[in-house]
Amino acid sequence: MKQIYLTVLMMLSICVGQLNAQDNASEGSQIPSGEWTAIGDGEYYEDVFTMIHWQKGLHWTVTVEESNDQPGWYRFVAYGDACPQSILGPTIGEADNEGYMYINATNPDKAYVAISTFGDKYNVCSYVVENEFDAQKYLIIEDGVISAPDSGIAYQTVGAGERWQLGNFFKGFRLVMPDSEWNDYEFSITTLEDKSCSEDNVFHYTIKDVGLSIKSFKACAIQGYFNGTEAEMAYAIENGTDAAPGENTITADKRGRYALVVVAYNSKGEAVSANSSYFYIMDDEADQWEEYGTAVYYEDVLGSVYPDMTTEKLNVTVEVNKNQPGFYRLVEPYKNHPYYSSGVYANMYRPHDNHKHYLYVHAEDPEAVYIEDSPAGVDNGYGDVSIFSLAYKYLQDGMSKEEIKELGIFGELDGREITFPNNSFILVERFFKQATFLTVDAPMFRITLPKNAGINDITIDNANSPVEYFNLQGVRVDNPTQGVYIQRKGNTTEKIVIY
Numbered sequence: 052m053k054q055i056y057l058t059v060l061m062m063l064s065i066c067v068g069q070l071n072a073q074d075n076a077s078e079g080s081q082i083p084s085g086e087w088t089a090i091g092d093g094e095y096y097e098d099v100f101t102m103i104h105w106q107k108g109l110h111w112t113v114t115v116e117e118s119n120d121q122p123g124w125y126r127f128v129a130y131g132d133a134c135p136q137s138i139l140g141p142t143i144g145e146a147d148n149e150g151y152m153y154i155n156a157t158n159p160d161k162a163y164v165a166i167s168t169f170g171d172k173y174n175v176c177s178y179v180v181e182n183e184f185d186a187q188k189y190l191i192i193e194d195g196v197i198s199a200p201d202s203g204i205a206y207q208t209v210g211a212g213e214r215w216q217l218g219n220f221f222k223g224f225r226l227v228m229p230d231s232e233w234n235d236y237e238f239s240i241t242t243l244e245d246k247s248c249s250e251d252n253v254f255h256y257t258i259k260d261v262g263l264s265i266k267s268f269k270a271c272a273i274q275g276y277f278n279g280t281e282a283e284m285a286y287a288i289e290n291g292t293d294a295a296p297g298e299n300t301i302t303a304d305k306r307g308r309y310a311l312v313v314v315a316y317n318s319k320g321e322a323v324s325a326n327s328s329y330f331y332i333m334d335d336e337a338d339q340w341e342e343y344g345t346a347v348y349y350e351d352v353l354g355s356v357y358p359d360m361t362t363e364k365l366n367v368t369v370e371v372n373k374n375q376p377g378f379y380r381l382v383e384p385y386k387n388h389p390y391y392s393s394g395v396y397a398n399m400y401r402p403h404d405n406h407k408h409y410l411y412v413h414a415e416d417p418e419a420v421y422i423e424d425s426p427a428g429v430d431n432g433y434g435d436v437s438i439f440s441l442a443y444k445y446l447q448d449g450m451s452k453e454e455i456k457e458l459g460i461f462g463e464l465d466g467r468e469i470t471f472p473n474n475s476f477i478l479v480e481r482f483f484k485q486a487t488f489l490t491v492d493a494p495m496f497r498i499t500l501p502k503n504a505g506i507n508d509i510t511i512d513n514a515n516s517p518v519e520y521f522n523l524q525g526v527r528v529d530n531p532t533q534g535v536y537i538q539r540k541g542n543t544t545e546k547i548v549i550y
Contacts, residue, residue: 082153082165085120091229095129098223099175099204100142107221108263109135115229123157127226130169143170154190154197154226155181162190162197168209175206178217195231199224221260235262236315236324243298247331247426247435247481248403253300254330256311261296265315265323268294272303275447277310277327287312288322306334308424308437329486331426331437333406340380343371344501348384348410351495352438352476357431360390362495369500376521376537377415377464379500384410385429401430410438412469412498415521415537419452420462420469422476434481441475441490469498 096110111133118124130139131148139145150169156162163177177199178188188203204218218224227233243255258268269291277283291314292301303309308331315324346369354362365387372378383402385391391400402408408428414420424439424447442461446452455461462471476491483489520528521537528536531549538547 083118083121083124085118087116087118087126089114089116091115093127093229093231094225094227094233095127096223096225096227097129097134097138098199098221098225099206099218100138100173101220101223102216102218104138104141106135106137107260108223109138110225111135113226115226121157123155125154125156125226125228126151128152129167129175143172145170156190156192156197159192160189162192164190164199164204172209173206174209175204175218178203178205194233195228196233197226197228198222234264234317234323236264236317237262238265238268238296238313238315238324238326240311240313240326240328242328242330246401246403247329247437248333248406249303249330251405252304252332252334253302254309254311254332255298255300256328256330257298258294258296258313262315262324264317266318267316267320268296268313269316270294270299270301270311270313272301272330273310273312274303274305274307275310276308276444277312277329279325279327283312284314284322284325287314287325303332306332306336331424333403333408333426335406339373340370341373343369343379345369346379346381346501347497347499348381349495349497349499350384350388351493351497352478352491353390353429353431353436354495355491355493356478356489363388363390374527375415376539377413377417379412379414381410381412381498383407383428385427388429391429399430399432401428401435403428413443414462414464414469416452417464418461419456420464420471421446422462431480433483434486437479439477440471441477444477444488464500467500467502469500471496 092112093115094110095113101107113127113129113133115125115127128148128150129152130143130146130150132146134146147170150167152167152175153165154162155165163179163181164175166174166176166182168174176182177190178184178186180187184205188200190203191198191200199219201222202217202219204224205215206218207215225233237260238258239260241257241259269288271287271291273283273286294313301311308329311328311330313326314322317323346367348365348367349362350365351362354360365384367384368382370380370382385400390396408426410425411423412420413423421442422438422440423443424437427436427438429436440460440462442455445455459472460475462469462475471493473494474490474492476493476496478489478491479486519539520531521539522528533549535548
């Protein structure tokens with residue numbers, strides 16, 4: 052069996068036993084030697100040599116033939132006169148009108164490209180055991196379209212002996228069979244400088260790698276998380292605004308996390324595909340917050356994930372919301388983290404010019420503390436880092452506080468100490484497995500608030516001040532009825548029960 056070895060720079064190489072391309076093409080792959088009959092014109096999408104010519108999405112018409120002796124074997128001239136010179140030049144040099152690409156689809160579940168030679172310069176085949184590789188990257192046949200999985204096509208220079216490269220780098224290899232149609236509705240979204248935060252409530256993003264069958268786009272910002280439900284898609288379609296390939300902007304006016312949903316439309320105006328990303332509207336809201344002192348932040352989320360990081364005791368400025376008792380935020384919590392303070396990691400701390408980064412801590416209910424989805428302002432090599440508690444995610448998903456309490460994942464405020472149970476944090480890195488939510492066990496995580504932070508520690512400042520009431524979410528209540536509330540009078544704040 053041929054074995055694969057990975058090289059740097061994404062140029063994947065395969066080390067194989069000595070192989071004579073011409074002999075193997077006729078014997079090892081058992082390509083039919085009888086007559087072939089043309090069955091019509093198809094469309095060939097090139098992604099074998101993209102790592103050489105760097106032109107994505109090129110395609111051209113080819114005549115597809117089928118074996119008379121073994122139906123299900125197909126061949127076509129892949130790099131003949133129809134092939135653009137921009138591909139021929141850096142690869143086989145000139146058109147090869149006698150070089151066929153052979154596909155064995157007699158077993159649709161194990162279809163593959165047999166070893167085929169072009170211009171006496173390159174051998175091409177599927178990365179499968181039938182071609183003596185230790186792999187099973189078979190072709191995919193669906194509705195008359197033959198495609199290959201990621202890195203499912205291999206190629207080598209004739210005479211190179213053992214070395215092969217893996218093609219189909221962009222998963223673009225495809226043969227559309229005669230009388231079949233393939234609609235390319237794929238596209239991707241990237242962000243400006245790979246940032247997750249908005250600039251002055253305007254978020255910049257780019258639509259690229261647009262499929263040939265897409266005619267227009269609409270984009271929509273949805274506050275919170277996007278789960279791809281029918282209701283969310285209907286909302287995005289109904290409320291989307293025009294977007295176009297290239298750079299775009301979208302606006303939002305309330306602080307927090309948003310899902311960016313981009314919907315693609317075909318020539319009939321039908322929604323045919325969608326893609327999503329996320330961003331944050333960041334606002335310092337200076338008029339709503341006041342400095343509260345210095346908190347001690349025992350950072351253990353990143354310290355529990357990265358082996359070269361440890362739990363760190365950090366002195367961090369803490370602010371309190373003027374209108375929402377028990378709502379705190381740590382200001383630039385990672386600014387003075389020793390991991391980012393010097394050396395090779397210093398550039399991983401990513402401050403932004405127009406806003407600060409905060410860790411928003413909701414302790415309005417001391418028995419149900421949670422942390423908002425907060426961008427941390429650091430990038431450990433996998434994109435912007437966001438940290439929040441699992442309880443916050445469940446609240447956003449519509450679960451009640453009582454249901455979440457039963458799960459035992461809320462934090463607690465005991466005096467000045469905020470602690471959380473194990474496995475109650477989520478870490479997201481923008482480019483790690485498509486921003487997968489990673490549950491983190493951070494047993495040493497703790498926040499010690501300043502001495503004046505406890506609900507019962509605040510002394511009376513003005514006995515004649517008006518009384519104000521808030522529910523446990525920090526929302527002002529003008530006429531409280533039965534229930535538990537936070538009462539504030541002057542500088543005195545306490546939890547009360549109205550019967």
